[in-house]
Amino acid sequence: MKVLVTVKEVAEPDDDFAIEGTDIAEADLEYDLNEWDDYAVEAAVQLAEAGIADEVVAVTIGPERAEETIRMALAKGADRAVRVWDDAFEEGFSDVAAKVTTFEAVVEAEEPDLVLGGVQAADTGFGATGVALAERIGFEHAAVVNDLEVDADAGVARVHRELEGGVEELTDVDLPAVLTVQTGLNEPRYASLRGIRQAQRKEIDAKDLADLGLSAADVESALAITSMYEPESESDAEIIEGDAGEAAGRLAEVLREKGVSA
Amino acid sequence: MSDVLVVSEHRRGELRDVSYEAITAGRELADARGGDLRVAAIGGDVDGFAEDLNREGVDAVHAVANGEEFDHNVYQSAVGALLERTDAGTVVIPNSVNGLDYAPAVAEEHDLPLVTDAIGFEYDDGLTVTREMYGSKVETTVDVDGDRFVLTVRGGEWAPAEGVGDATVESVEVDHPESGARVTGFEEVAGGDVDISEADVLVSVGRGIEEEENLELVEELADALGATLSASRPIVDNGWLPKNRQVGQSGKVVTPDVYIAIGISGAVQHVAGMKGSDTIVAINTDPNAPIFDIADYGVVGDLFDVVPELIDEFA
Ligand SMILES: Cc1cc2nc3c(=O)[nH]c(=O)nc-3n(C[C@H](O)[C@H](O)[C@H](O)COP(=O)(O)OP(=O)(O)OC[C@H]3O[C@@H](n4cnc5c(N)ncnc54)[C@H](O)[C@@H]3O)c2cc1C
Numbered sequence: 015m016k017v018l019v020t021v022k023e024v025a026e027p028d029d030d031f032a033i034e035g036t037d038i039a040e041a042d043l044e045y046d047l048n049e050w051d052d053y054a055v056e057a058a059v060q061l062a063e064a065g066i067a068d069e070v071v072a073v074t075i076g077p078e079r080a081e082e083t084i085r086m087a088l089a090k091g092a093d094r095a096v097r098v099w100d101d102a103f104e105e106g107f108s109d110v111a112a113k114v115t116t117f118e119a120v121v122e123a124e125e126p127d128l129v130l131g132g133v134q135a136a137d138t139g140f141g142a143t144g145v146a147l148a149e150r151i152g153f154e155h156a157a158v159v160n161d162l163e164v165d166a167d168a169g170v171a172r173v174h175r176e177l178e179g180g181v182e183e184l185t186d187v188d189l190p191a192v193l194t195v196q197t198g199l200n201e202p203r204y205a206s207l208r209g210i211r212q213a214q215r216k217e218i219d220a221k222d223l224a225d226l227g228l229s230a231a232d233v234e235s236a237l238a239i240t241s242m243y244e245p246e247s248e249s250d251a252e253i254i255e256g257d258a259g260e261a262a263g264r265l266a267e268v269l270r271e272k273g274v275s276a
Numbered sequence: 277m278s279d280v281l282v283v284s285e286h287r288r289g290e291l292r293d294v295s296y297e298a299i300t301a302g303r304e305l306a307d308a309r310g311g312d313l314r315v316a317a318i319g320g321d322v323d324g325f326a327e328d329l330n331r332e333g334v335d336a337v338h339a340v341a342n343g344e345e346f347d348h349n350v351y352q353s354a355v356g357a358l359l360e361r362t363d364a365g366t367v368v369i370p371n372s373v374n375g376l377d378y379a380p381a382v383a384e385e386h387d388l389p390l391v392t393d394a395i396g397f398e399y400d401d402g403l404t405v406t407r408e409m410y411g412s413k414v415e416t417t418v419d420v421d422g423d424r425f426v427l428t429v430r431g432g433e434w435a436p437a438e439g440v441g442d443a444t445v446e447s448v449e450v451d452h453p454e455s456g457a458r459v460t461g462f463e464e465v466a467g468g469d470v471d472i473s474e475a476d477v478l479v480s481v482g483r484g485i486e487e488e489e490n491l492e493l494v495e496e497l498a499d500a501l502g503a504t505l506s507a508s509r510p511i512v513d514n515g516w517l518p519k520n521r522q523v524g525q526s527g528k529v530v531t532p533d534v535y536i537a538i539g540i541s542g543a544v545q546h547v548a549g550m551k552g553s554d555t556i557v558a559i560n561t562d563p564n565a566p567i568f569d570i571a572d573y574g575v576v577g578d579l580f581d582v583v584p585e586l587i588d589e590f591a
């Protein structure tokens with residue numbers, strides 16, 4: 015069985031950041047592997063270790079910079095990676111359909127039995143890519159999976175879907191399927207030194223749209239970000255000033271007023 | 277194509293609040309588009325739901341009597357059938373765990389643009405959606421190309437629709453493919469000895485605590501304050517505290533007298549579980565952390581400096 019994992023390099027703003035145009039200034043962003051995708055990679059690698067998956071391929075849509083992040087997935091045990099990028103993606107914000115078109119072409123080439131991705135990308139937070147991809151490629155799907163058991167012989171993934179309010183839905187999903195992985199599904203490993211060394215020798219296959227048989231028109235986005243701003247604070251919070259001792263003193267006063275005491 | 281279709285959500289026999297909020301959002305959109313507001317109830321006690329969903333401003337309720345609990349194939353097929361049979365051109369769906377299990381498939385199937393997790397919108401010539409990015413640190417406006425789309429709306433952003441409407445109610449059954457995803461049951465996971473929703477004072481710890489060993493510090497504070505310890509999700513994901521301590525959308529909803537958030541950023545799924553607290557105190561190094569937007573008292577500072585001092589105050 016072959017597992018494809020979608021991994022995104024996400025940007026996180028520094029505590030202090032400036033907005034330039036419709037995005038945060040590049041200099042104020044740190045990049046990292048999307049937290050949810052880390053759990054997806056771990057799930058895939060565990061399937062390989064259990065002898066259920068023979069190959070784990072990581073795929074990303076991202077610029078060259080993202081290779082550092084993709085290497086993390088390789089260091090943790092993915093066998094190889096595909097990175098898709100094209101000038102067309104620089105044009106603006108890619109909507110879900112544009113990404114799905116790109117992933118669809120990769121799925122056609124790779125023919126996975128199982129696709130794992132994250133519930134959401136921490137930066138843009140759409141929470142939509144996996145389920146939309148499943149629809150496009152004719153796979154079954156389950157969103158927000160926090161427990162996973164793959165029965166390859168039966169062709170079924172037995173999952174828990176984490177609903178709101180501490181309730182989980184138990185579902186059998188026919189393979190091939192796309193699952194979106196929730197944090198807590200497993201314990202993502204740290205890349206070992208050996209893993210990191212090995213990752214240097216693993217292949218990251220860089221492709222542009224033409225390599226996938228696509229053109230810029232295929233990934234045109236129906237969405238455009240037209241402004242970005244810091245939300246107006248609705249709170250009238252009292253921000254307690256001073257050093258830690260002074261702040262704690264004032265806090266203690268407030269807490270006692272509210273009736274807090276051991 | 278000017279009508280708006282809102283899909284309601286229910287679980288184990290109850291309509292969820294987001295359904296009524298989505299009706300309000302849908303009515304706004306229908307007004308702007310000059311169309312009718314249609315609401316779908318899919319599966320379960322659809323006749324009972326139809327009655328409840330007939331709130332002011334609803335023009336039609338479609339009671340789709342297929343199955344009991346949520347099944348994404350049924351939902352997707354029902355929406356498809358209603359898009360075909362009615363004048364609805366756009367779909368509004370709650371941005372819930374189940375919403376996200378079929379809304380993207382609906383958009384994809386019908387080749388409609390999708391915008392998720394809307395916290396507001398305007399509709400003039402077209403749709404402009406307000407949504408958050410970067411963990412609620414910024415807001416964006418997003419323009420949608422085309423006058424048909426699928427929109428998911430965040431819970432708690434629109435007031436629930438009230439009153440009684442004069443909607444027509446139509447009973448429908450739709451054809452759907454046999455489900456390749458079969459629900460076999462439900463499980464409650466947050467049980468156990470401690471019920472954080474009963475506590476008057478919660479000391480709540482987040483990823484800012486960095487290491488499991490450091491939990492001692494907040495435990496000590498909870499002791500000093502006579503408070504109960506709760507946490508944000510990463511602490512529970514890491515296995516440092518049991519699931520019944522988790523505050524938020526997928527954990528517990530709490531409304532204590534005092535909620536002290538320590539090293540918690542204030543992600544929307546966390547805030548969903550604690551915004552009803554009487555007094556909210558936040559300790560966080562990041563002055564832009566969204567938790568400060570809902571806090572009553574904030575300390576911009578390092579928890580490793582502030583918490584020990586606070587413990588001393590109560591020693
Ligand atoms: C479907 C779904 C359901 C979810 N359900 C829940 C839920 O029920 N509950 C929940 O909590 N989350 C939930 N989440 C996760 C949520 O999106 C966030 O990832 C999570 O709440 C972040 O937790 P945090 O604030 O502890 O961590 P972070 O967001 O990493 O924040 C850590 C904070 O600590 C601060 N900090 C760091 N060091 C210090 C220091 N020394 N002193 C003081 N402050 C410091 C940082 O400035 C930062 O603000 C859910 C997500 C999804 C997609």
Ligand SMILES: Nc1ncnc2c1ncn2[C@@H]1O[C@H](COP(=O)(O)O)[C@@H](O)[C@H]1O
Pocket residue numbers: 020021022023048050051073074075076113130131132133134135136138139140141142143144
């Ligand atoms: N540019 C990308 N590259 C790789 N994977 C992505 C990308 N965008 C989204 N994904 C995958 O889709 C999941 C959900 O993302 P989103 O729908 O954008 O919130 C992520 O957790 C990733 O697994």
